Amino acid sequence: MTEILYKVYEMTALSNIIAEPTFLIMYVLAFTLLYLGIVKHYEPLLLIPIAFGVLLANFPGGEMGVLQAGSDGMVTAADGTKYDIWKMPLHEIAHELGIMNFIYYMLIKSGFLPPIIFMGVGALTDFGPMLRNLRLSVFGAAAQFGIFAVLIIAVGSGAFTLKEAASLGIIGGADGPTAIFTTIKLAPHLLGPIAIAAYSYMALVPVIIPLVVRLTCTKKELMINMKQEEKKGKKVEIKNMRVAKIVFPIAVTTVVAILVPTAVSLIGMLMFGNLIKEIGSDTSRLFDAASNSIMNAATIFLGLSVGATMTVESFLNWQTIGIVVGGFFAFGLSIFAGIMLVKIFNLFSKQKINPLIGATGLSAVPMASRVANEISTKYDPKNHVLNYCMASNISGVIGSAVAAGILIAFLG
DSSP: OHHHHHHHHHHSSHHHHHHOTHHHHHHHHHHHHHHHHHTSOSSHHHHHHHHHHHHHHTSTTSOOSOOOOOTTSEEEOTTSOEEEGGGSOHHHHHHHHOHHHHHIIIIITTTOHHHHHHHHHHHTOOOHHHHHTGGGGHHHHHTTHHHHHHHHHHHHHTSSOHHHHHHHHGGGGOOHHHHHHHHHHHOGGGHHHHHHHHHHHHHTHHHHHHHHHHHHOOHHHHTOOHHHHHTTSOOOOOSOHHHHHHHHHHHHHHHHHHHOGGGHHHHHHHHHHHHHHHHOGGGHHHHHIIIIIHHHHHHHHHHHHHHHTOOHHHHSSHHHHHHHHHHHHHHHHHHHHHHHHHHHHHHHOSSOOOTHHHHTOSSOTTHHHHHHHHHHHHHOTTOOOHHHHHHHHHHHHHHHHHHHHHHHHHHO
16 A cells, blocks of 8 residues: 555655755745736736646646757656657657747747737727827837846846846846747857846736836826927928828838848738738738737647746746846836937927836837836826827837847848
8 A cells, every 4th residue: 555655645746846846946936927917917828828838838747847958969868768859859849859849940030929919909009199199209228228138238237148148137028929039149048047147027017117217207297298399399290191101011021131131020910910901991801810810820839838937947047037137127227218318309409208118118018018008197197198108118029129230230
């Protein structure tokens, strides 16, 4: 009887968890992310799949964790067997290494899903606010400062290589798919912690933006009324907005393809998704597929497989702690840079700009704009800045993708 009970005990994951209690840390992380997604409603469409992927990956014997290939393409299975992942057909990966490795190497490692998600984002994005306030779009570019600042700091610390530092810095763009795409190209072994950091900080936009704003802006600045300021200058009106919205994605794709070809996979898919939205009834079926079924399926597979990269071996180390800290600074510096550019602009212009517009130069659309609008209306219930913030917010999506393309072109 004792032998039978012992065999039952060995069959369970308890023996492995007791032998290696660090698994408990991963469970706490998974439960925390699930709490944030389910209870706090922080980016639930992404945090919940990622959190559940973390949970699945850390049950010993379940073989649901993603095995990262080394520079030579070799992965080591749980039983110690080594495989050359690049010579294995997909069905063999599924059979020998499990379903998560199959999904990861087919959809994530290949770089397939991030552009597909960008297509869905484009289909859900309205560039109208940016086209109506083109002068405000420059603050979306300024907010990319955090990417390059943290890159330099990370390299200077000696803890990260140049490619790893670039993957860390891209968190400052506040765009999960862009961070994943860049990391796949430059430092795939860091995909798990970088994806978790990127999406966690995106979810914490309602906390981080008010914190930076509180430290850098005065009450007088936050009460700047954009509608009143508009009256001080001449506003350029676009006579045919529908035509402008159709021409814009085509023009942007063409310009970016010429100047930064490595960004086309992201920008091109973003703009294609937006184009089929703006054309209208002729492409309504394509728009519906891109913004619903395709987008939802891609999000599920991306979240689960990225979460599954967060095994004990890949997460519990000093480099991961550095990513968490560095990612926070990249995020905060991006917000800070946008605000500072607005302040500099206001020194030389009679037509003032509310610094909240600079704070939303991130790619976290539309959450950042909503948070900024809530801050503004606390000081003046009639001072709505949402549409103005969306101008810099949307340009931040384009800016972060272009920044990723530049990093990949120089370092990839």
